[in-house]
Amino acid sequence: MKADRTLDCVGLYCPMPIIKTSQEIKKMKTGETLEVLADDQGIKMDMPAWCKTTGNECLGLEDAGGEIKVYVKKTAS
Amino acid sequence: MAEKEKFTLVLFSGDLDKALAAFIMATTAASLGMEVTMFFTFWGLNIIKRDKGAIKSQGFMRKMLNILNRGGPSRLKLSKFNMLGMGTWMMKKMMKQKNMPSIEEFIEMARQMDIKMIPCSTSCGILGLPDDAFSEGIMSQAGAAYFLSQAKESKVTLFI
Numbered sequence: 001m002k003a004d005r006t007l008d009c010v011g012l013y014c015p016m017p018i019i020k021t022s023q024e025i026k027k028m029k030t031g032e033t034l035e036v037l038a039d040d041q042g043i044k045m046d047m048p049a050w051c052k053t054t055g056n057e058c059l060g061l062e063d064a065g066g067e068i069k070v071y072v073k074k075t076a077s
Numbered sequence: 078m079a080e081k082e083k084f085t086l087v088l089f090s091g092d093l094d095k096a097l098a099a100f101i102m103a104t105t106a107a108s109l110g111m112e113v114t115m116f117f118t119f120w121g122l123n124i125i126k127r128d129k130g131a132i133k134s135q136g137f138m139r140k141m142l143n144i145l146n147r148g149g150p151s152r153l154k155l156s157k158f159n160m161l162g163m164g165t166w167m168m169k170k171m172m173k174q175k176n177m178p179s180i181e182e183f184i185e186m187a188r189q190m191d192i193k194m195i196p197c198s199t200s201c202g203i204l205g206l207p208d209d210a211f212s213e214g215i216m217s218q219a220g221a222a223y224f225l226s227q228a229k230e231s232k233v234t235l236f237i
Contacts, residue, residue: 011176015101019186023108053109
């Protein structure tokens with residue numbers, strides 16, 4: 001999947017990937033996609049929940065044996 | 078835009094582990110777009126005391142208390158396995174290894190996220206804590222009525 005920006009959160013635990021995502025999304029334009037790299041398993045549940053609450057779109061999640069890639073599209077203003 | 082949903086926490090405990098849990102919830106809620114208020118009371122005030130310099134309070138008993146119970150984010154202890162500081166030291170080391178922010182870093186993060194951190198005025202009065210006893214970014218003191226007015230409008234409240 002193509003992304004406009006990438007955020008490396010490998011080695012960080014909850015809540016840091018979510019907090020960094022929310023900070024990064026603030027800098028982006030509506031319609032842009034953010035790729036988040038992480039290895040904390042909690043992100044699989046946390047990111048869709050964060051997207052749902054903030055009104056952004058979670059496009060998908062790839063789990064490549066330990067390292068997880070999550071794609072978030074900024075849809076909230 | 079609709080009014081932000083609110084999240085209010087009371088920090089009664091000054092234990093390192095409980096403070097961490099509270100700051101994790103508070104900063105996450107702020108990243109979810111919620112308006113967060115943290116109300117610090119009793120031993121919880123130790124979390125937001127400034128680390129440096131003496132805390133000047135009035136009277137013998139209050140002076141003694143603020144020496145024995147100095148507080149400050151770097152001096153918090155685990156609620157279990159403190160082992161005269163050994164356990165707390167090891168926990169801090171393990172947290173650092175896993176890139177977990179310290180309480181000091183969480184307070185700074187909370188400040189940047191516009192989380193309201195409020196010391197309880199009654200506790201400050203009883204324990205002898207002046208306004209300048211606290212870290213940078215801590216708001217002025219407030220009482221139970223202020224907390225309840227916030228809590229009443231909150232979707233989530235926690236007492237830690």
